[in-house]
Amino acid sequence: MPRTPVRRIAALAAAAALFPALAACGGGSQDGAGGGEAAADELVVYSGRNEKLIAPLIEKLEKSTGVDVQVRYGDSAELAAQILEEGERTKAGLFFSQDAGALGALSDAGALAKLPEKSLGKVDKAFRGSEGDWVGVSGRARVIAYNADDVDADDVPDSVHELTEPEWKGKVGYAPTNASFQAFVTGMRVLEGEDATRTWLKDFKANQPKEYAKNTAVLDAVDSGEVSLGLINHYYWYEKAAEEGEDKVTARIHFLPGGDPGALVNVAGVGVLGSSGQNEAAKKAVDYLLSEEAQAYFAEETKEYPLAAGVSSPVEDLPPLDSLEAPDIDLGRLDSLQETLEMLEDVGMV
Structure with missing residues (x-):
């Protein structure tokens, strides 16, 4: 209802x-x-x-x-x-x-x-x-940042669902209290339903991702090799590359294909x-x-x-905006933040 x-x-x-x-x-x-x-x-x-x-x-x-x-x-x-x-x-x-x-x-x-x-x-x-x-x-697009010295571009996951696999245990950074991560979770709830989202969150947490306060900290952790992958918005990488020089940044980003919820x-x-x-x-x-x-x-x-x-x-x-394979979603339906916060609290992420 x-x-x-x-x-x-x-x-x-x-x-x-x-x-x-x-x-x-x-x-x-x-x-x-x-x-x-x-x-x-x-x-x-x-x-x-x-x-x-x-x-x-x-x-x-x-x-x-x-x-x-x-x-x-x-x-x-x-x-x-x-x-x-x-x-x-x-x-x-x-x-x-x-x-x-x-x-x-x-x-x-x-x-x-x-x-x-x-x-x-x-x-x-x-x-x-x-x-x-x-x-x-x-x-702004959600992307996966990766450490190019640690992960080959071809091996970067094409879906956030792959982040629950054993090979990424303890190797993924994210910012659970950040509004952009919470909007992504809300988008997953809209796209895939409550039960599927709760299951993903539990499985993701069980894979021991590392928590950070914000996207910039996640990107810095990827860049330093503290983690192999990170969930961020695209522009953080472009700002870092502009400030420091792309050749001095080890991190790279991957735009997810196929309408994945991680490509919101x-x-x-x-x-x-x-x-x-x-x-x-x-x-x-x-x-x-x-x-x-x-x-x-x-x-x-x-x-x-x-x-x-x-x-x-x-x-x-x-990449041009019209080339991105973002999920088809009514963005106005991202208004159910309270339900997302309750779910994150329930699974122990906030």
């Missing part, structure tokens, strides 16, 4: 309680009082993307659109729960989420406004909400809050984030995939 919006809100709020408190940035009051009408050139953004990355882009947005922007930074799940708690009183005009799941929860609750087709049409249907009320602005392509995306009275300014911001300038910013700064049609990544040797 599908979950009701109320249950989805409760699940998201419960998940949000696991994350740190919000950080506020920008001028004006941040006390959460009242939505209502706002000037056409004013916009409040709740951003699940970090300030270091987004602040320079906000400056570019303001210059390009003439919109005065205030930003509240925090965790995506926590901010989505904040929006749902505030309801029609929310000051947020635009929600900028680190992942699709939080946008899916707001969509299910009816909190997001429909976006113009001219905006939606810039992005492939796979990377936008099925209800037409949110759109991805950058993408998740997105950072945006949705306009329907009750905020800031729709005009928010939609200007959406169009700017899908502009060539903003798309190039993500591609260059984070090595993520640009999602707007006609914009290609300048990152050398990055």
Whole structure:
């Protein structure tokens, strides 16, 4: 039976309680009082993307659109729960989420406004909400990192299911408390079901993978030879190669074929809050984030995939997005984070 919006809100709020408190940035009051009408050139953004990355882009947005922007930074799940708690009183005009799941929860609750087709049409249907009320602005692929001195490229697993085999016992790094790993597990639940996912998690844990706090630590462990393989997002490797020089990086990455759940392509995306009275300014911001300038910013700064049609990544040797064999999944269904956290806790991973 599908979950009701109320249950989805409760699940998201419960998940949000696991994350740190919000950080506020920008001028004006941040006390959460009242939505209502706002000037056409004013916009409040709740951003699940970090300030270091987004602040320079906000400056570019303001210059390009003439919109005065205030930003509240925090965790995506926590901010989505904040929006749902505030309801029609929310000051947020635009929600900028680190992942699709939080946008899916707001969509299910009816909190997001429909976006113009001219905006939606810039992005492939796979990377936008099925209800037409949110759109991805950058993408990241799950990959397997491997130590090239220890593992031949032809021997790297083509499926996460192979990671439970005896030959990889104690040789795989992962970050169970990281949001991207949890989104991958949620994707597996959607694609393969609860029982199959629980079985994989138990078998994977029994194979004694090594835990790390975040993706960068997993990649560093692969690069140093501490582990042979690691589960990460693609852009961490490209950032490391750009910073250190590819010839100085022993780790390499493998994009999984065949629609494997380990090949999930998740997105950072945006949705306009329907009750905020800031729709005009928010939609200007959406169009700017899908502009060539903003798309190039993500591609260059984070090595993520640009999602707007006609914009290609300048990152050398990055496989084209349309060449990836990602699983066919409605990204909005990644909203069931609480159920994933419960499963991870139950099998002893968090």
